[in-house]
Amino acid sequence: MEDDPLVREAVVPALRAAGFEVVVAKNAEQAVHIIESSTHINRLFSDVVMPGPISGVDLARFLNARCSDVPVLLAS
Template sequence: MASAVGRPVVLIVEDEWLLRTSGAEMVADAGFEVVEAGNADEAIAILEARTDIRIVFTDIQMPGSMDGLRLARFVRDRWPPIELVATSGRVTITEGDLPERGVFIPKPYTAATIAEVFGSLAGPP
């Protein structure tokens, strides 16, 4: 689903403000509308309030009620069409850690990687 301005919407879930801001800038530069959350609870509230989120881009290590892997599984169960991208600079992902169709991007990621991965997930607007 696309936003009112016709761009696919990405929800970035990152507890570190600087990383969230940097990631949001890269995602926006890649042609997406960005919505930001500082933890899984904020992300779930946003997902419950909006029907236009196309991709959830979550850090794996976060404080709060659930980490990024649990959030990814929750999103896959509750909103199956939403694409999932997880990132971490400290955690290594193995097969089965992410739900089906989940993608892992290690930190530090580049704007080119963001554009490529998100562009392939979003498909046509």
């Protein structure tokens, strides 16, 4: 989850080049929807500070409540 388009443009290709399949969310609300509707999320990379009511920490807690074994990387 990254709200800054310039950061997304740098991070997404790097993650794909490293062999990761990437699902992009532009805001935390979209990320929550993806987590709720996905059959399998195996890692979360998220910005800490985001616009709106859900922070990266909140998003990590939300994911952890559903899948406690999923690693989370928070960046700022």
